Structure formats: structure tokens, C-alpha cells
């Protein structure tokens with residue numbers, strides 16, 4: 094069975110692998126993947142050496158996972174990159190990782206959650222889904238992602254009803270997903286989810302797009318205003334430094 098996994102890094106000090114899927118059903122112009130297809134936490138020396146070696150089969154992927162458990166005592170796997178849910182083998186991947194008693198974090202835009210995937214997430218004891226909300230404005234959503242907002246909101250409801258642990262993430266983009274918009278997202282979550290958590294990321298600008306990085310003051314204000322409704326986290330606060338190695342593709 095083939096997967097859509099094209100890159101895996103391992104964070105030694107966090108005991109966590111970052112598994113990157115290739116391909117996405119959205120077309121966000123600010124997508125960080127436009128800067129590099131590789132994990133951007135790698136050193137520039139490492140980045141220039143990397144060459145795409147194809148998508149992994151499920152067996153080869155599991156072999157890499159088993160090696161990392163044996164060699165490093167790996168405890169966690171983050172499934173992200175582009176969009177993991179477009180991979181038909183994702184439910185099987187989650188089952189196999191869960192059988193190995195690993196913590197799993199699935200990063201997704203939640204546009205396509207199949208019944209099979211929902212069922213696997215429901216059965217998974219140590220799974221957390223991180224849903225990226227691009228904007229709650231339906232017109233902006235379709236304009237920038239190429240897809241309607243409604244299925245995302247519907248899938249948030251399905252995941253919550255199934256008892257899956259869900260947290261949320263959004264990007265502060267001045268002029269597109271502004272401080273006011275983020276406050277609206279926080280209000281929406283407070284009215285929809287019990288004890289919601291929202292990660293707020295500052296935009297990393299992509300050359301050729303019109304959006305700038307928010308200032309520290311703007312980020313602080315977004316955090317403070319959203320904090321009236323939800324528990325707020327930022328990657329700057331939660332991201333601990335760690336040594337990173339490449340598990341795939343190996344040079």
C-alpha cells in the first residue's frame with residue numbers, strides 16, 4: 094500500500110517525529126510550503142542536501158517508525174506537512190501508530206474527514222487533531238483556499254460529537270485574518286467547543302504575496318483579545334528547542 098508521505102524529520106529532545114504528507118486540497122497563497130517542501134527547522138546546509146526520493150509505501154514508513162522507536166525511544170508522531178487527510182492510507186497509518194502506543198497529533202484543514210478516518214480517530218486513545226481555521230468569512234475562504242467553509246465547520250462538529258480531542262490553530266494575517274477576525278474565531282469556538290484551545294501563529298510572509306508579518310504588538314493584542322474567550326497558545330511559547338535529524342529521505 095502506498096502513502097503520500099515524502100519527508101520525515103525527528104526531534105531528538107522532544108522524542109517526536111514530524112511526518113510530512115505531499116499534496117493539499119486547499120490553495121492558500123500564504124502556505125509556508127511555498128518556501129520549502131522540507132521541514133524548515135532543518136539547517137540550511139541540511140536543506141540543500143535533501144533530494145526527493147518518492148512517496149513511501151506503508152511498510153517502508155512503518156520500518157522507519159520502528160527503527161526510530163528502537164534507536165531514539167520515540168514517543169510521539171505529528172502528521173502534517175501539507176494535508177494528511179488526502180491520503181487514503183491515513184486511517185491505517187493512525188491505527189498502526191496507535192498500536193505502537195505512540196501519541197499522535199494530526200494537523201489538518203478538516204475539509205475532508207472520511208467516516209473511516211473519523212472511526213479510527215474515535216478509537217485512538219492518544220490522538221489529538223489540530224484543525225487549522227483559515228478564516229470564518231465564507232467569501233474569503235473560497236477565494237483563498239479554493240474550497241467552501243461549510244464542510245470544515247461540519248467536520249468540526251462531527252469530530253466533537255465523536256469525542257475526538259480537538260484543538261484549533263489560526264494564522265494572524267494583517268489585512269486578511271486580522272485581530273478582529275481572530276477574536277471572532279475565538280468567540281465562535283467558545284460557543285461551539287467545551288474548553289477550547291486556539292494556537293495563534295504569526296504569518297511568515299511568502300515572497301510575491303501582499304501580506305506582511307504582524308508586529309509583536311499586533312500578535313500580543315490578538316492573543317489578549319482571543320484570550321477572553323479561549324485558552325490561547327503560540328508556537329513561540331510551546332515550541333522547545335530540539336536537535337532535528339532527517340529520517341527520510343536519507344542522503
Ligand code: SF4
Pocket residue numbers: 117118119120121123124125126174175176202225
Ligand atoms: S491548508 Fe495548509 S498545507 Fe494546504 S495550502 Fe493551506 S496552508 Fe498550505
